[in-house]
Amino acid sequence: MLVLVTGGAxxxxxxxxxxxxxxxxxxxxxxxxxxxxxxTAPPVPEGMExxxxxxxxxxxxxxxxxxxxxxxxxxAMVGLGxxxxxxxxxVGCNDLGTAVLLAGMARAGVRRLVLAGxxxxxxxxxxxxxxxxxxxxxxRRGAELDAGRFEPPCPRCGEPLAPGLVDEDAPxxxxxxxxxxxxxxxxxAAAWARAVGGHAVSLRYHNVYGPGMPRDTPYSGVASLxxxxxxRGEAPRVFEDGGQRRxxxxxxxxxxxxxxxxxxxxxxxxxCLRAYNVGSGEPHTVGELAAALARACGGHAPVTTGEYRxxxxxxxxxxxxxxxxxxxxxxxxRFVDGVAEFASAALRG
Ligand code: UD1
Numbered sequence: 001m002l003v004l005v006t007g008g009a010x011x012x013x014x015x016x017x018x019x020x021x022x023x024x025x026x027x028x029x030x031x032x033x034x035x036x037x038x039x040t041a042p043p044v045p046e047g048m049e050x051x052x053x054x055x056x057x058x059x060x061x062x063x064x065x066x067x068x069x070x071x072x073x074x075x076a077m078v079g080l081g082x083x084x085x086x087x088x089x090x091v092g093c094n095d096l097g098t099a100v101l102l103a104g105m106a107r108a109g110v111r112r113l114v115l116a117g118x119x120x121x122x123x124x125x126x127x128x129x130x131x132x133x134x135x136x137x138x139x140r141r142g143a144e145l146d147a148g149r150f151e152p153p154c155p156r157c158g159e160p161l162a163p164g165l166v167d168e169d170a171p172x173x174x175x176x177x178x179x180x181x182x183x184x185x186x187x188x189a190a191a192w193a194r195a196v197g198g199h200a201v202s203l204r205y206h207n208v209y210g211p212g213m214p215r216d217t218p219y220s221g222v223a224s225l226x227x228x229x230x231x232r233g234e235a236p237r238v239f240e241d242g243g244q245r246r247x248x249x250x251x252x253x254x255x256x257x258x259x260x261x262x263x264x265x266x267x268x269x270x271x272c273l274r275a276y277n278v279g280s281g282e283p284h285t286v287g288e289l290a291a292a293l294a295r296a297c298g299g300h301a302p303v304t305t306g307e308y309r310x311x312x313x314x315x316x317x318x319x320x321x322x323x324x325x326x327x328x329x330x331x332x333x334r335f336v337d338g339v340a341e342f343a344s345a346a347l348r349g
Contacts, residue, residue: 002026003262004068004110006055006101007075010037011212012116012205015255016072017048023259030055030064031075034093036219055097061104070112070262071105073098076185079219080176080309087177094181095188102192114261115189117202117275118182119166119247123173125316127161129154135161139175145308150240152314163245163315168204168275168322176311190273199268201261203254206279206318209342210251210333222286223248226293226302227342235300242287242304245315247279250333254278260327267326277318280331289339296343 003020007013008029020027028049053060055075065071077086077093098115105113129135137152144150154161174180186202193200209223216228226236257278268274284292290302323329 001069001262002028002067003070003072004028004030004064005072005074006030007073007116009033010074011214012208012251012254013074014212015210015251016074016258019252019255019259020072020262023263025262028064028068030060034077036077036217037214055101056092058100058104061101062108065104065108065110068108068110070114071101071110072114072258072262073101074116076116076182077219078178079221080178080311084177090177090181095184098185098188102188105198106192106196111196111198112262113189113192113198113200114258115185115200115202117186117204118179119204119206119277119279119316119318120176120179121172121174121183121186121204122166122170122316122318123175123179124152124313125318126164126166126170127152127154128164129157129159129161131159132156136171136173137161139311140314142310145240145310148241148306150243150308150314163317165317165319166277167319168277175313186273186275193273194271197270199270200273201268202273202275203257203261203278204275204318205254206247206249206277208251208254209248210338211342211345212251213342223289223293223342226290227297227345230294230297230299230343233300236290236294236302237307238287238290238302238304239307239309239312240286240314241306242285242290242302244286244312245283245317246286246289247281247283247317248289248335248338249278249280249331250338253280253331253333256332257323257327257329260329264327276323276326277320278323279318279320280333280335281320282335283317284335292336292339293343296340
């Protein structure tokens with residue numbers, strides 16, 4: 001199979017390229033090398049077909065799609081960005097880019113798509129109230145966060161909630177611009193699948209970490225920010241009270257999920273999009289991540305600052321059972337091992 005990997009020079013895309021190649025597939029890369037993600041141009045993988053272009057460039061997309069059997073769409077602007085002024089760039093890269101790509105696929109007769117989705121589409125995760133069962137807390141308010149009340153209370157009785165695992169049928173509730181663009185990508189892909197009889201999969205990634213993670217940009221994930229601080233001889237700065245929970249999934253496990261989804265996309269009925277959560281199944285708090293990285297680096301103990309980012313969710317952890325049941329995926333990298341390897345890259349500089 002010849003697969004076009006958009007964003008194939010990026011953190012996740014490059015690992016997808018490696019995994020696809022190892023599985024015997026042909027790969028063509030389309031990547032704009034956005035400066036936010038690439039401070040220096042990455043080396044072009046040897047023997048790889050490669051185009052430097054933006055997914056919004058119709059002509060480049062049309063040319064890149066020639067003879068392709070499937071598309072793995074990783075190109076995106078990620079993270080929360082600097083402020084709301086980033087909104088047009090997010091919508092342009094993520095949604096207009098996806099629309100141009102899908103229109104090109106429709107014209108070229110390419111009927112298979114795997115999309116890099118995100119857990120952010122769920123908003124706050126799943127919570128249970130002792131009295132009211134499963135509830136959906138609204139966005140956390142600045143005044144509550146200023147007062148150090150980070151846990152969202154039950155929207156009906158105000159009592160504390162127990163966080164749980166979100167599954168793919170949970171309603172979408174995007175809470176920031178990035179989340180809105182990731183959800184719109186799924187809707188566009190579903191519309192494309194219906195219109196052309198295509199097969200679409202959205203892999204809703206949890207917090208991906210591992211080698212090649214972008215460093216020191218407003219778009220870097222927390223694991224990368226902590227590691228950079230440790231490498232500078234500083235303490236990792238943990239926001240809120242450090243108790244916010246995430247699922248840190250290793251980039252090679254995410255790449256393996258992409259290969260399975262591309263090969264097994266036949267499982268998805270024609271004309272449909274099927275979503276899968278991709279998480280390690282081993283949730284940790286951000287405080288635990290900071291402590292584990294600091295230990296592994298032998299660096300400064302983390303400081304918990306009480307700062308917060310408006311629009312952040314408190315806890316988001318998912319069940320990846322559907323991915324396991326449908327496609328036989330299971331994560332191979334345990335948190336303790338992945339974090340140790342990730343930290344050692346900081347020590348090497
Ligand atoms: C991350 C991804 C997003 C993905 C989502 C899926 C990044 C930049 N974002 O969002 O693309 O769709 O997971 O679940 O990779 N924090 C600190 N100190 C810091 C920075 C952040 O404590 O210096 C905290 C934040 O307040 C937050 C947590 O770390 O509670 C995670 O932040 P971040 O890595 O930006 O990821 P998400 O917002 O979860």
